[in-house]
Amino acid sequence: MRRTKIVATIGPATADTGSLRDLLEAGVDVVRLNAAHADMETHSANVRRVRELSQVLGRSIGTLVDLPGPKIRSGVIACGEVELANGQEFVLSGSDDGQGDERHVATTLNDLAQWVCPGDDVYLADGAIVLRVLQSLGDDVRTEVVRGGTLRSRKGMHLPRAEAHVEPFTERDALALEMAIAAKVDFIGLSFVRRAEDVERVRAMLPKRGVRPALVPKIETATAIDNLDGIIRTADAVMVARGDLGIQMPARSVPLLQKEIIRHCNLAGKPVITATQMLESMTRSPLPTRAEVNDVANAVLDGTDALMLSEETAVGLYPSQAVRMMSEVAESAEGWPRQRVAPEASGADGDRVAWAVAHAAVQAAEELGVAAILCPTRSGQTAHRVAAFRPNVPIAGISTSSQVLGDLSLVWGVRPLVVAANSDPGEQLRLAVVAARGAGLVREGDLLAFVFGSAGPRAGSTDSVRIVRV
Numbered sequence: 001m002r003r004t005k006i007v008a009t010i011g012p013a014t015a016d017t018g019s020l021r022d023l024l025e026a027g028v029d030v031v032r033l034n035a036a037h038a039d040m041e042t043h044s045a046n047v048r049r050v051r052e053l054s055q056v057l058g059r060s061i062g063t064l065v066d067l068p069g070p071k072i073r074s075g076v077i078a079c080g081e082v083e084l085a086n087g088q089e090f091v092l093s094g095s096d097d098g099q100g101d102e103r104h105v106a107t108t109l110n111d112l113a114q115w116v117c118p119g120d121d122v123y124l125a126d127g128a129i130v131l132r133v134l135q136s137l138g139d140d141v142r143t144e145v146v147r148g149g150t151l152r153s154r155k156g157m158h159l160p161r162a163e164a165h166v167e168p169f170t171e172r173d174a175l176a177l178e179m180a181i182a183a184k185v186d187f188i189g190l191s192f193v194r195r196a197e198d199v200e201r202v203r204a205m206l207p208k209r210g211v212r213p214a215l216v217p218k219i220e221t222a223t224a225i226d227n228l229d230g231i232i233r234t235a236d237a238v239m240v241a242r243g244d245l246g247i248q249m250p251a252r253s254v255p256l257l258q259k260e261i262i263r264h265c266n267l268a269g270k271p272v273i274t275a276t277q278m279l280e281s282m283t284r285s286p287l288p289t290r291a292e293v294n295d296v297a298n299a300v301l302d303g304t305d306a307l308m309l310s311e312e313t314a315v316g317l318y319p320s321q322a323v324r325m326m327s328e329v330a331e332s333a334e335g336w337p338r339q340r341v342a343p344e345a346s347g348a349d350g351d352r353v354a355w356a357v358a359h360a361a362v363q364a365a366e367e368l369g370v371a372a373i374l375c376p377t378r379s380g381q382t383a384h385r386v387a388a389f390r391p392n393v394p395i396a397g398i399s400t401s402s403q404v405l406g407d408l409s410l411v412w413g414v415r416p417l418v419v420a421a422n423s424d425p426g427e428q429l430r431l432a433v434v435a436a437r438g439a440g441l442v443r444e445g446d447l448l449a450f451v452f453g454s455a456g457p458r459a460g461s462t463d464s465v466r467i468v469r470v
Helices: 015-025 040-057 171-182 197-202 223-228 228-234 243-250 252-266 289-301 319-334 352-368 381-388 402-408 425-437
Strands: 003-009 030-034 062-066 082-086 089-093 104-106 121-124 129-138 140-147 149-152 156-158 187-190 214-219 238-243 274-275 306-309 374-375 395-399 414-419 447-452 464-469
Touching: 003 089, 003 319, 015 030, 015 040, 015 319, 030 040, 040 062, 040 171, 062 171, 062 228, 062 402, 089 129, 121 140, 129 228, 156 243, 197 214, 197 228, 197 289, 197 464, 214 223, 223 228, 228 252, 238 243, 238 252, 243 252, 252 274, 252 289, 289 319, 306 319, 352 374, 352 381, 352 447, 374 381, 374 425, 381 395, 381 414, 381 447, 395 402, 395 425, 402 414, 414 425, 425 447
Parallel strands: 003 030, 003 306, 030 062, 062 187, 089 104, 187 214, 214 238, 238 274, 274 306, 374 395, 374 447, 395 414
Antiparallel strands: 082 149, 089 140, 121 129, 121 156, 129 140, 447 464
8 A cells, every 4th residue: 555645736637527537546645726727616616526536436535725826927828838949039028918929928027127137047937947137128128048948828937036025925815715715625735935924824814613724835935944843833734845946946955955844844743745846757758757766766765745746647648647657656665664753752733642642552553563553533633643653554544524534635654534423432443443444454353553532522632542353
């Protein structure tokens, strides 16, 4: 059983029901919807489609809406894409009107000319294309192409010193957040987070009751690295956004920063996603490069909870093949011995008893050779804590709540399983065993570990371990 989760982005290549089903059957655990592209109605329809297919396939599939953030983008290209050659002149317009061609393109930044100076480098297509500023002419900026490439419509654009000017939460983010809450998605990706206060600001906008999606700040700026521990403390999960991070900081630093971010998340017991260009060549090719295979395997060995596919599944020619390849590489890497990074004793939430019980349960399960660790849970926290210790036996997160199961879809090693509601503790354990049997985790005569919280009004407190034979 693969323990590392796979997040896949839905786009034109996978938006129809047949393609989406192929993607889920290939092994996707969480579906990502990028609010920077398409409209909110389209994303809401995709969430409904994922839920319907989850029922058909008998699996809990998580949904993540990635807020667009303040990301600066180039405008529409008349023919969809254009090739820019080294040395040619290219004009960036400070308005989002009109369609671009091989000579110019609009941008989403009205005061573009005020943000740049001659000699500055401007990055298009998320860093693939580099322009050098020559001069500003009114609202336009004349540049020379230093590194050419293919420019497609509405690609990410990066400017020097932009971080100081940009607010992390925009009006468009507010609309996307409202849609995501209405659609009851499981996760919200937060763009351009720089400090813990940026996460707390969005959390204050969530409903006080009912469905409250988990917040996943993306680490993509130098300031976020400086404030990493605070961001992790306030987050529900974290994304290593290597694309933007590799532009904001020297590319040579990104592999080391990836390891450091993952380690900090492991110590805090928070799930972490490694993202961007993991199997990028599979956007056009049925096979990845050897370097990409190494990249995926190394992220698993670093301790990531989840791996993410972006263009590979959104616009790629081989979306389900990319998922299968990622799944095979991840499962292979999981078989390699590595030193586990255990959470700190106090845990991220300060509940020392709950973390100690989870740790003891994992130790007992491994020493006794149990078949699986079953975690009946109302909030999902018991399964989170057990998974944080990376046991070498399967974990089942068992709940009556679809929201809890969706949250567990991102957590390393946890198989989310649904059970019917029952107030009798003994019956709850019996139903958990039935669910685990149905999932193929348990057979007659197996030894099992149950980890759970005592009955009471407070969900999220793990305080009990039981070892039983089926």
